Amino acid sequence: MGSLFLDFLGEEIQVEPGETLTFGRAADLIVDADNQYLHRVLGCFAAQGDVWFLQNLGRHITLRVIDRDGSSRTELAPSDQAPIGFEEFVVAFDAGPASYEIGGALAEPTPLELGVSVASDTVEFATINLNDEQRMLVAALAEPLLRGRTDWQSEIPGNKEIARRLGWTVSKFNRKLDYLCRRLAEQGVDGMQGESGVLATSRRARLVRHMVDRRLVVVADLDALPAPP
Numbered sequence: 424m425g426s427l428f429l430d431f432l433g434e435e436i437q438v439e440p441g442e443t444l445t446f447g448r449a450a451d452l453i454v455d456a457d458n459q460y461l462h463r464v465l466g467c468f469a470a471q472g473d474v475w476f477l478q479n480l481g482r483h484i485t486l487r488v489i490d491r492d493g494s495s496r497t498e499l500a501p502s503d504q505a506p507i508g509f510e511e512f513v514v515a516f517d518a519g520p521a522s523y524e525i526g527g528a529l530a531e532p533t534p535l536e537l538g539v540s541v542a543s544d545t546v547e548f549a550t551i552n553l554n555d556e557q558r559m560l561v562a563a564l565a566e567p568l569l570r571g572r573t574d575w576q577s578e579i580p581g582n583k584e585i586a587r588r589l590g591w592t593v594s595k596f597n598r599k600l601d602y603l604c605r606r607l608a609e610q611g612v613d614g615m616q617g618e619s620g621v622l623a624t625s626r627r628a629r630l631v632r633h634m635v636d637r638r639l640v641v642v643a644d645l646d647a648l649p650a651p652p
């Protein structure tokens with residue numbers, strides 16, 4: 424088996440077979456030492472046999488493993504592990520109001536059948552069908568992320584701004600947003616409603632990340648949006 428190559432904020436790391444690498448607030452790879460919502464050790468990359476695995480060592484943070492080409496993804500719950508089935512991938516996760524991504528690549532791709540099994544386990548997790556108005560709402564919220572803005576969370580437009588852009592009342596926007604968040608909460612997505620300490624901005628960021636990661640909204644959906652006022 425070959426090496427595992429990782430990239431976090433421009434820091435490139437090579438992990439050899441027989442080695443492990445942990446990541447978190449106080450791990451081999453320090454993701455964010457100042458974020459108290461982040462576990463000290465959240466995850467670990469390790470080789471077993473001829474396959475690289477990702478282990479979720481956290482207590483309440485879910486890891487999302489996304490194929491670089493966007494065609495497949497899986498979610499790794501706390502205490503779970505799974506083989507890395509993508510030649511190039513991103514490990515994404517949220518801790519409090521912040522989101523993080525670790526890029527990765529395999530020197531020798533995992534056999535295809537492993538990749539398929541990883542992708543098919545949870546690819547349908549919390550997937551809902553959006554009608555036209557719901558898609559426009561989510562696309563308007565997700566525009567900064569879909570356009571590749573680095574600081575996309577802080578650039579998510581406010582409710583009043585989006586309602587004005589779509590020609591809706593604020594109450595209509597809030598009603599439709601609450602409905603989507605309730606649907607996702609019912610399917611087990613954290614941070615959508617009813618949790619102490621969850622700010623409205625954090626809820627909207629989690630909604631955006633979930634929808635984009637599952638390709639429920641894509642860049643092409645931005646074409647249907649009215650121009651900003």
